[in-house]
Amino acid sequence: RARTLAAILLTLLSAGCVTEIVDADPFGVDGTELPALAVPVAIPLGGANVAPGGAAADAYYQSIVQQLQDAVLERDPDLLAGLLATHDRDVAPAWAKPVLERFRGLVLPLRFERHAAATAALEVVGGVPPLGRVVPMRLRVPPVPGMAFVLPGEERRRVAPTRVLIEVTTVDLDCFGGRFEREFTDLLPLEDSVDMGEGEALDVAFALPALEIEGCARMVDVRCSLVPGTAFVDGEPVPIQSVELATLSFDLLPQGIEGVRTHPYTHLRNGLDSGDVRHLDNVFLAALFMPASFREAAIERCVEQVRNGRPVVARAAMAALREMTGRPISVDDRDGWLAWAQTHAQGR
Secondary structure (H helix, E strand, O other): OOEEOOOOOOOOOOOOEEEEEEEOOOOOOOOOOOOOOOOOOOOOOHHHOOOOOOOHHHHHHHHHHHHHHHHHHOOOHHHHHHHHHHHOOOOOOOOHHHHHHHHHOOHHHHHHHHHHHHHOEEEEOOOOOOOOOOEEEEEEEOOOOOOOEEEOOOOOOOOOOOEEEEEEEEEEEOOOOOEEEEEEEEEEEOOOOEEHHHOOOEEEEEEEOOOOOOOOEEEEEEEEEEOOEEEEEOOEEEEEOOEEEEEEEEEEOOOOOHHHHHOHHHHHHHHHHHOOHHHHHHHHHHHHHOOHHHHHHHHHHHHHHHHHOOHHHHHHHHHHHHHHHOOOOOOOOHHHHHHHHHHHHHHO
16 A cells, blocks of 8 residues: 655745755654665674684685675675685685675675666656645566565564665745755655565555645655665575665646646746736746747847846746756846846857
């Protein structure tokens, strides 16, 4: 079943650049620090520190153990497996054999981490909805046939369930150049164990809440990671490290803007000429959609309003100019935009 990220209480703030960071954690980890996202696996060397005068094999296998440790830290299962295939032999000293066996138990976890990072997919279910609605999402990692690899769920009582960290950043943009930024996180445990080697996929459904609207467009960035924990290979527990699974960026826009998207120049021109603040959202949205073939004409319309329009319309025109040109000039700097417009006109 889908889980909705916890509701976020927001304070109405004036236009401008605002950052609000909220840790949403409805699943019982409030007040606790999230696990570290990079925990090196250390395997003790046991009797590797042999007394002076030991066989040369001891020193040789100490160097092999260091190479194995480096392969683990580099998260390289192929290198790890290759070293083991070459050196896990009868000639190995007695102390080295259990150490090599413990390294062998890390090959599958590392292969799973690589598989998950390479194949994970994040999507908005049913297409991106209009601004102001809940956004249903789905994270999926396909199965890895032939690998007896189980991610534990909440039904297991003696081990923590596999958890997925969801990190979300949203930036609301308004027609006057204001930016309202929010960041929040959630930690989602698996409800049921997943046997990745038996045709089961890691499949996590969640939803982004319908946050209060602070502008006419919202940029959304979602990042999903697997949190360090424990998995099972052939029934034996093995460590898994942090895995960056997938990211997805998309925009949420108001409902009913198909006309603006289809004819952006017409809506920008009409919105500026009307002088009605109710149409200034369309001016900004039109700037976002403006094709290259109409951009110069749109820039001229905006510059005209910066030069002669009422302050509220001129500010909206400057915000539209910034979106179309990418110039880092403030929406409060009328003289700066007029100076830029003169240079721009001379360079055409």
